[in-house]
Amino acid sequence: MKRFHTSLLALAAAATIAPAAQAQTEIQWWHAFTGRLGELLDAQVAAFNESQSDYQVVASHKGNYSEALNAGIAAFRAGEQPHILQVFEVGTATMMAARGAIVPVYEVMSDSGLPFDPQAYIPSVTGYYTDTEGNMLSFPYNASTPVMYVNRTMLEEAGIDPDVDLSTWEAVGPVLDQLKDAGVACPFTTAWQSWVHLESFSAYHDVPFATRSNGFEGTDTELVLNGPLQIAHIDTLGQWAQDGKFIYAGRRNESGANFRAGECAIFTESSAGYAGVKAEAQFDWDIRPLPYWTAAEAAPQNTIIGGASLWVMAGHEPEEYKGVAAFLGFMSSPEVQAQWHQDTGYLPATTAAAEMTASQGFYQANPGTEIAGAQMTAKPPTANSKGLRLGSFDQIRTIIDEELEGVWAGDKDAETALNSAAERGNELLRRFEMANR
Amino acid sequence: MEKRVTFKGIWLPLLLLAPQVLVTAVFFFYPAGQAIWQSLFIPDPFGLSMQFVGLGNFEYLFGNRFYRASFVTTAIFSVSVTVVSMGIALYLAVLADRLIKGSGTYRTLLIWPYAVAPAVAGVLWLFMFNTRIGVVTWYLGQLGYDWNHVLNEAEAMGLVVVASSWGRISYNFLFFLAGLQAIPRSVIEAAAIDGARFWTRFRTIVWPLLSPVTFFLLVVNIVYAFFETFGVIHTITGGGPQQATTILVYKVYADGFVGQDLGSSAAQSVILLFVVGILTVIQFKYIERKVHY
Numbered sequence: 270m271k272r273f274h275t276s277l278l279a280l281a282a283a284a285t286i287a288p289a290a291q292a293q294t295e296i297q298w299w300h301a302f303t304g305r306l307g308e309l310l311d312a313q314v315a316a317f318n319e320s321q322s323d324y325q326v327v328a329s330h331k332g333n334y335s336e337a338l339n340a341g342i343a344a345f346r347a348g349e350q351p352h353i354l355q356v357f358e359v360g361t362a363t364m365m366a367a368r369g370a371i372v373p374v375y376e377v378m379s380d381s382g383l384p385f386d387p388q389a390y391i392p393s394v395t396g397y398y399t400d401t402e403g404n405m406l407s408f409p410y411n412a413s414t415p416v417m418y419v420n421r422t423m424l425e426e427a428g429i430d431p432d433v434d435l436s437t438w439e440a441v442g443p444v445l446d447q448l449k450d451a452g453v454a455c456p457f458t459t460a461w462q463s464w465v466h467l468e469s470f471s472a473y474h475d476v477p478f479a480t481r482s483n484g485f486e487g488t489d490t491e492l493v494l495n496g497p498l499q500i501a502h503i504d505t506l507g508q509w510a511q512d513g514k515f516i517y518a519g520r521r522n523e524s525g526a527n528f529r530a531g532e533c534a535i536f537t538e539s540s541a542g543y544a545g546v547k548a549e550a551q552f553d554w555d556i557r558p559l560p561y562w563t564a565a566e567a568a569p570q571n572t573i574i575g576g577a578s579l580w581v582m583a584g585h586e587p588e589e590y591k592g593v594a595a596f597l598g599f600m601s602s603p604e605v606q607a608q609w610h611q612d613t614g615y616l617p618a619t620t621a622a623a624e625m626t627a628s629q630g631f632y633q634a635n636p637g638t639e640i641a642g643a644q645m646t647a648k649p650p651t652a653n654s655k656g657l658r659l660g661s662f663d664q665i666r667t668i669i670d671e672e673l674e675g676v677w678a679g680d681k682d683a684e685t686a687l688n689s690a691a692e693r694g695n696e697l698l699r700r701f702e703m704a705n706r
Numbered sequence: 707m708e709k710r711v712t713f714k715g716i717w718l719p720l721l722l723l724a725p726q727v728l729v730t731a732v733f734f735f736y737p738a739g740q741a742i743w744q745s746l747f748i749p750d751p752f753g754l755s756m757q758f759v760g761l762g763n764f765e766y767l768f769g770n771r772f773y774r775a776s777f778v779t780t781a782i783f784s785v786s787v788t789v790v791s792m793g794i795a796l797y798l799a800v801l802a803d804r805l806i807k808g809s810g811t812y813r814t815l816l817i818w819p820y821a822v823a824p825a826v827a828g829v830l831w832l833f834m835f836n837t838r839i840g841v842v843t844w845y846l847g848q849l850g851y852d853w854n855h856v857l858n859e860a861e862a863m864g865l866v867v868v869a870s871s872w873g874r875i876s877y878n879f880l881f882f883l884a885g886l887q888a889i890p891r892s893v894i895e896a897a898a899i900d901g902a903r904f905w906t907r908f909r910t911i912v913w914p915l916l917s918p919v920t921f922f923l924l925v926v927n928i929v930y931a932f933f934e935t936f937g938v939i940h941t942i943t944g945g946g947p948q949q950a951t952t953i954l955v956y957k958v959y960a961d962g963f964v965g966q967d968l969g970s971s972a973a974q975s976v977i978l979l980f981v982v983g984i985l986t987v988i989q990f991k992y993i994e995r996k997v998h999y
Contacts (some may be wrong), residue, residue, distance in 0.1 A: 346753045363751060363966055370752040462733050492900070519838065519856055520946065527838060569938070663967035667945070674947040678857045693772070700967060703750045703757050 280583050293325040296592045297351035299330055299344075301337040301577065304479075305544065306411075307592075309612055317599045318544040324592035334577065335663065342581065342671045344361070345370050355410060357577045358397060359662040362386035362484060364454045364580050365406060366660065366705040372581045374597065375404045381594030389601070389619045393571050397656030398578045401485055408597050411615045413541035414572045414641050415465040415559050422552035423534040427451035438505065441535070445514040448534050455533040456514045460522035463574050463669040465537045465559070466502065467494050470655035473559060474498055475567030484584070484658035488702040492665070492694045498565055504683035507572065517677045520670045534596040539575055540641035543614030556637030558644050571656045572644050576615060577690035613634075647659055660701025665694040723750030740981060744972035751966040759801055763973035772949055773957070773974075780953040783867060784931035791871035792923055800908070802879075803886040812884065820876035824934060828941030831869035846999065855943070859950035862943050866951050870935040870940060878923050885919035917997045925989050954978055 300309050307330060313456040314328045324652035331337040334357035341354040354493040355365050364371055378385035387395075387405055398407045421431035436442045440647035441457070448456035459465055477493050484490040504575050516533065518524035529549040539561060545553060555574055561568035599605060606622030609615060613632050617623045623642055626632065632639040650656075659665060673688040679687075713719050732950035745763050749756040767773045802812050822830070834842045835855060843853045855861040855940060889912060897907045913920075933955055945960060952960070955978065962971025 339963055342751050367750065367752045367754060368755045437889065517857055520944065521885045523856075530838075532838070609727075615859060661965050664961065664967070667964075671946060671948045674857060678859075678947065679947070696770070697965070697967070700970070702746060703756070703759075704967075704969070706757060 270313040270431055280425070285637055289518055294323060294592045296324055296326045296353065296589060296596060298328045298353040298355075298579075298596075299331045300335055300355040301330070301332065301357070302333045303330060304354075306613065309609070313327075313600065313605060313609070316594055316605070318629075320599065321595065324595055326592075327401070336498055338363075338575050338694075341580075345582060345584075348584070350584060352582060352589055353596075354576050355579050356407070356584055357578050358656075359666060361398065361407070361656075362488075362658045362660045362662060363656065365400075366488065366701075370583050371406075372583050373400075373406045374579075374581060375403060375406070375407050377581050377590050378405075378597065381591045382592050383417065383591075383598050385594075385598070389621060390645060391616070391618060391620055391623065391642075392619050393650045393654075394616055397574050399562055401482075401542045407572075407580045408600070409576075409618045410579045411541070411576040411609075411613070412574040412578075412586040412618065412647065413539040413576045414574050414613050414645050415469045415537055416540050416637075416641050416644065417557040417559055418526070418528060418538060418542070418546055418554060418555055420531060420554050422551055422554075423448070423453060423531070425553075425695070427453055427534070431555075435535070435557050437559060437561055437563050438502070441560050442505070442509075445509060445535070448513065453534055454513075454627070455516040455527060457509060457535045458516045458518055458524040458527055458533045459536065460524050460542070461575070462517075462520070462667045462673050464508065464539075466673075467669060468657060469500060469572040470502060470535050471496075471499060472573040472650075472656075473561055473568055474555050474565040474653070475570040475651055476565070477655050478657055479651050479659055482652040485652070485655060488505040488660060488698070490659065490704055491699060492659075492691040492698070494669075494694075495684070495691045498562070500683045500687055502562065503673065503676055503687060507679075507683055511679055515677070517674070520667075539614075539618065540657055541576065541614045543638065544612070548688050556640050557638050566670060569644070569647065571648055571650055573654060573656050574616065574645070598693040611638075614638065614641070615646060659694075659698060660705065661697040664697055668693045668697075715828050718996070729969070740970045741975045741979070744968060745976045748967075748969040749966065759969065762976070765852040767970065767973055767977070772952075775827045775949060776954055776957055778953055779863075779951065780955075782953070783863065783870075783935075783953050784928055786863075786867040787870045787931040787935065788872065788924065790867060790876050791874035791927060792920070792956045794871070794958050795875045795921075797881050798878070798918050799874070799879050799882035802911075804882055816879050818875045819873045820880075823937065824870070824873065825937030827873050828866075828869050828938040831865060831872070831883055831938075832942050835865055850964045855947075856949050859947055862947055862950050866935070866938055870931065870938045874927065874930060878927070881919050881923055882916070885916045914915060914998050919993060921989075924993070925986065928981060928989075932978070 274690055298314070301312060310328060314326045317326055331340040337354070338356050338360050341350060341356070375387065387403070390405070390409070394409050394412050395405055399405050417435065419435065424431045424433065428451060429444060429447050437443060445456040468478055471494065471635055476496050476498050477483060479492050479494070480491045481487050481490040502638045506515055510517060514526070518527055522542065523539060524533065524536065525542055525545060526536060527533045529546055531550070531552050543556070558569070559572055579597070580591070586701045601619060601626045603619060603621040606619050607625040607629070608615045610617040610622060619624060658703055669690045672681070672686040676683055720891065739840060745762060746758060747756040748763070755872045798816060800808055802816070805812060819916050834840050835853065837843055837854050846853045855865050893911055895943055897911055903912070935953070936955055936959060937957045939951055939953060945956050954974065956978055958971050958974045961974065962968045
């Protein structure tokens with residue numbers, strides 16, 4: 270028993286001495302990635318830790334996006350917050366409003382004295398995460414944008430030219446008819462219905478999703494997603510659902526399984542779905558830009574991003590923030606960004622990384638991977654296409670999902686559903702405004 | 707004849723009560739008190755600021771037709787889960803009680819599902835009824851029925867009721883079987899000799915004598931359906947399609963932990979607390995009168 274105690278003591282002593290001997294500053298990073306993305310993330314962290322000896326980044330998985338955000342919030346309330354927290358795009362307004370809980374990235378960078386050039390980043394990617402003066406508030410770690418995946422084999426089997434024009438919804442409609450007539454059970458499906466068919470849709474057609482520049486100018490914003498263009502689009506999708514041309518599989522990306530298994534012909538999904546399709550699809554496929562309605566003069570504007578960004582939490586030592594700055598600097602380097610972009614299908618955050626990817630011949634070798642970037646950067650973003658900054662956005666998405674399900678099931682018409690979504694969402698926006706006064 | 711242990715002084719009884727009081731205070735009174743306090747505010751998620759709104763959260767909730775609709779959903783769900791799980795359990799218990807051979811095996815097999823956590827049960831049922839690869843969906847398709855709980859509200863409700871009831875049948879089965887075995891054989895045999903058939907014996911002897919167990923299970927199952935079915939809903943439907951399976955406790959979670967609307971979430975917890983309190987009072991005041999001990 271006595272020996273056991275002594276060895277325990279020795280162990281405890283060793284444990285306390287070991288980090289001191291290395292004199293490294295530890296940087297905690299909480300994230301929401303598992304599987305392949307988790308491995309790639311760990312590799313980035315390992316590369317950073319090996320590249321220098323002053324800081325040690327420790328990455329911890331904290332569940333899915335919602336759970337990671339919750340963990341960060343709970344930890345902040347307990348004074349145990351990490352230095353870096355990965356927050357999905359819908360949590361952006363929540364983080365931004367918490368002025369005492371975060372340190373904006375541009376401040377972290379300028380305080381550190383490390384080189385930081387905001388011009389190096391792609392504006393339509395960072396735009397979602399900047400304030401109205403253009404200052405970067407959070408680091409755009411994994412940004413994607415919706416694109417369209419096409420099962421060329423299925424098109425061919427249905428007697429349709431696989432290179433058929435699918436650049437507009439007007440052109441997509443007849444192709445779906447042909448697929449349906451050829452006996453295809455699932456001509457069209459989508460992932461993330463609200464993100465693709467309302468949020469990105471609005472930006473892409475340069476119509477507002479919410480007032481006050483989609484919430485960028487203040488929390489007194491109101492949803493206007495029930496405009497004529499959005500109603501017309503949802504109405505069309507609703508018709509397609511009734512006719513069995515659009516098959517709804519779930520609120521998230523459940524439909525990805527249908528497409529990858531070769532059951533659906535056309536599929537709108539995040540550009541980050543690329544890795545999964547590439548790994549699993551046993552058929553000929555390609556990526557197309559998201560279609561638009563030619564009736565809308567401004568289309569195609571640019572689509573908006575999804576994914577997540579890295580927020581720096583308040584309440585740490587200056588030395589530790591230097592480490593955070595060094596890490597974010599490392600993550601912005603063209604090599605790291607280009608590799609991440611090529612491995613995952615997420616967008617490169619910097620122009621240099623995009624150029625590097627192009628010069629390496631990646632786009633030639635993997636046709637379709639350039640589309641997301643091109644779609645994002647085709648035009649300089651407008652007030653309607655910079656992004657969305659809405660409080661309680663996760664709940665608002667749920668409301669939109671519920672209302673859209675009403676349309677797909679044939680219980681409601683598009684106008685009623687979108688009016689109701691706007692009305693219900695506005696109630697939540699007023700509560701968020703109150704909570705953050 | 708009354709058997710009663712009397713203590714001298716006050717300290718020993720207090721000491722003996724203390725652990726239970728402490729546990730109740732720490733795990734019930736304190737959090738419940740916090741919920742009541744929080745329900746009067748709209749706080750920001752990080753705890754940096756709070757807006758006092760008095761009963762504003764409650765006004766907001768009761769003014770919201772979707773919240774009111776959630777009561778109806780919860781009622782349908784709870785009653786269905788209770789009826790399905792107790793009905794099937796009673797049927798199985800009566801059958802198992804009549805078994806002479808192999809009853810141990812049946813009992814063991816029937817008890818197994820109770821060991822499955824609600825979230826896991828949810829995933830299992832979801833697999834069977836998956837609209838794309840579910841085996842039951844496939845068989846239904848062969849019969850010409852197009853199962854789609856992703857869009858069909860009634861099917862979604864049916865699926866979460868079945869998944870929630872499944873593990874519960876085991877629990878109810880155990881109690882019903884024990885209750886049945888506690889009924890003196892002599893009473894039943896006497897009735898049989900008098901010419902009473904099985905159904906008459908069940909109605910006039912077994913059912914009344916079983917009523918304390920049934921009543922206990924009724925209370926416990928309603929509470930279960932209200933609070934512990936969260937995992938099933940979360941894994942199978944996430945409250946959808948539309949709001950077909952958004953029961954009250956799921957809404958507390960969704961608004962509080964997904965939506966970060968802590969004020970509304972706290973107010974909902976307080977409302978739930980009252981609802982279950984009232985239900986329990988009703989059960990004990992009115993239904994218990996019909997129970998024969």
